[in-house]
Amino acid sequence: MRSIAIINQKGGVGKTTTAVNLSAALAQRGHRVCLMDLDPQAHASLHLGLTLADGEPSVYDLLTGDASVADVRRQIDENLFVAPAHLDLAAAEMELAGEVGREIILRDKLAADHEPFDFLILDCPPSLGLLTLNALTAVEEVFLPLQPHFLALHGLSKLLRTVQLVARRLNKSLRLTGVVFCMYESGTRLAAEVSTDVSEFFAGGSEPGCVWADAVNFQTRIRRNIRLAEAPSYGQSIFQYSPHSNGAEDYNNLALEVLGESLPELESAAAKLAAPLTI
Ligand code: ADP
Ligand code: MG
Numbered sequence: 001m002r003s004i005a006i007i008n009q010k011g012g013v014g015k016t017t018t019a020v021n022l023s024a025a026l027a028q029r030g031h032r033v034c035l036m037d038l039d040p041q042a043h044a045s046l047h048l049g050l051t052l053a054d055g056e057p058s059v060y061d062l063l064t065g066d067a068s069v070a071d072v073r074r075q076i077d078e079n080l081f082v083a084p085a086h087l088d089l090a091a092a093e094m095e096l097a098g099e100v101g102r103e104i105i106l107r108d109k110l111a112a113d114h115e116p117f118d119f120l121i122l123d124c125p126p127s128l129g130l131l132t133l134n135a136l137t138a139v140e141e142v143f144l145p146l147q148p149h150f151l152a153l154h155g156l157s158k159l160l161r162t163v164q165l166v167a168r169r170l171n172k173s174l175r176l177t178g179v180v181f182c183m184y185e186s187g188t189r190l191a192a193e194v195s196t197d198v199s200e201f202f203a204g205g206s207e208p209g210c211v212w213a214d215a216v217n218f219q220t221r222i223r224r225n226i227r228l229a230e231a232p233s234y235g236q237s238i239f240q241y242s243p244h245s246n247g248a249e250d251y252n253n254l255a256l257e258v259l260g261e262s263l264p265e266l267e268s269a270a271a272k273l274a275a276p277l278t279i
Contacts, residue, residue: 003110003120003139004177009159011126014145014182016043017228018254019123021247024237025255027080031118034073037085038106038135039125040092045084048076049235058086063105063134064095069113081117093130103170106134128162136166136174143178144215148185148194153201160212167211176212180254184221195221219263220253 006019016039023035037044037059045052052058061067062083072083096102110120122135136142142163146152160176167174179202185191195217202215222228228247231238238247253263 001117001120002141003122004141004143005122005124005132005135005139006143006145007124007132007135007159007163008145009126009128009132009155010147013147014180014222015126016047016123018143018145018180018182018222018251019121020044020047020232021228021238021251022254022258023119023121024077024080024239025251026119026258027077028239028252029255029259030079031259032079032081032116033119033121034081034083034115034117036083036120036122038089038122038131039085040087040090040131041125042085042087042089043232044123045082045086046235047232048080048082048237050074050076050082050084052084052086056086058084058089060086060089060092062109063089063092063131069109070115073115089131096130102130103133104137107138107171110138128159132162133166136163137170139171140173141175141177142211143180144176145180145182146194146198147183148181148191148198150190150194152194152198156201164211174211176215178216178218178258180218180220180222182222183224185224186221191221216257218254218257220250220257222247222250222254225250 006015008015019035023033027033035044057067057072059072062072073081075081122139124132124135163174163176179198181195199217202212202217223246225245225247227242227245228238231241234241238245238251242248256263
């Protein structure tokens with residue numbers, strides 16, 4: 001199983017949109033996916049139409065109580081399962097403040113779960129607090145969504161330091177494996193410049209053993225697409241809400257890259273190059 005935490009301590013960069021639609025794209029391609037909502041705002045749960053009634057088990061009960069992953073997880077579509085959050089998750093951080101081993105509660109709960117999945121995807125809150133730490137100790141991969149504006153790299157060193165520290169002290173398997181641009185305005189100079197800066201940052205200067213040494217800058221840019229912003233209000237993934245939109249195409253391509261498969265456009269470009277020239 002690949003386990004991936006979608007992390008950026010900034011809000012509004014596309015974490016939830018990516019967690020939900022990447023999960024849906026992978027599930028649609030026949031992979032069994034469990035999406036876990038670690039944000040008290042519960043946006044990923046709401047995006048997929050899950051509103052919890054009082055007393056229904058959520059990630060809060062997983063982290064603070066006796067609930068198991070199986071108690072919390074529910075199937076919402078073929079191959080797609082969600083462990084939903086609720087506003088009360090905001091209290092978990094305070095409640096667990098004095099607890100020994102509070103950073104590895106999620107890891108232990110997941111280790112006790114034997115349901116087979118191909119992907120576990122964690123949607124994280126916009127902070128580097130205890131909930132994000134629980135995600136970082138529980139997964140092997142971090143994906144970093146970035147919005148290409150001039151502050152994209154601001155705060156990145158703190159995030160990378162946190163991931164590096166967790167990798168050193170708590171989770172030897174942790175690596176930052178992917179950077180994905182969200183809300184990309186194709187054709188603007190700013191977006192192109194920021195993505196070049198980011199590529200250079202991740203390509204250069206990382207010593208071996210550094211957690212982002214093998215990070216991939218995904219070639220798929222998630223373009224700004226109003227359908228992606230509308231889909232959550234209908235409780236649907238982009239594939240249910242608008243399957244022919246740019247948003248659906250981009251998240252489908254991202255899923256192909258995550259799976260290590262080649263992208264349709266690149267295939268056709270390569271085919272054109274390989275084809276003999278006819279005059
Ligand atoms: P985060 O989880 O990092 O806070 P979200 O995924 O919730 O970010 O995105 C912030 C807002 O931007 C949401 O309203 C979302 O619907 C919208 N959004 C995200 N990605 C796109 C996109 N590619 N095009 C248009 N709107 C987007
Ligand atoms: Mg979010």
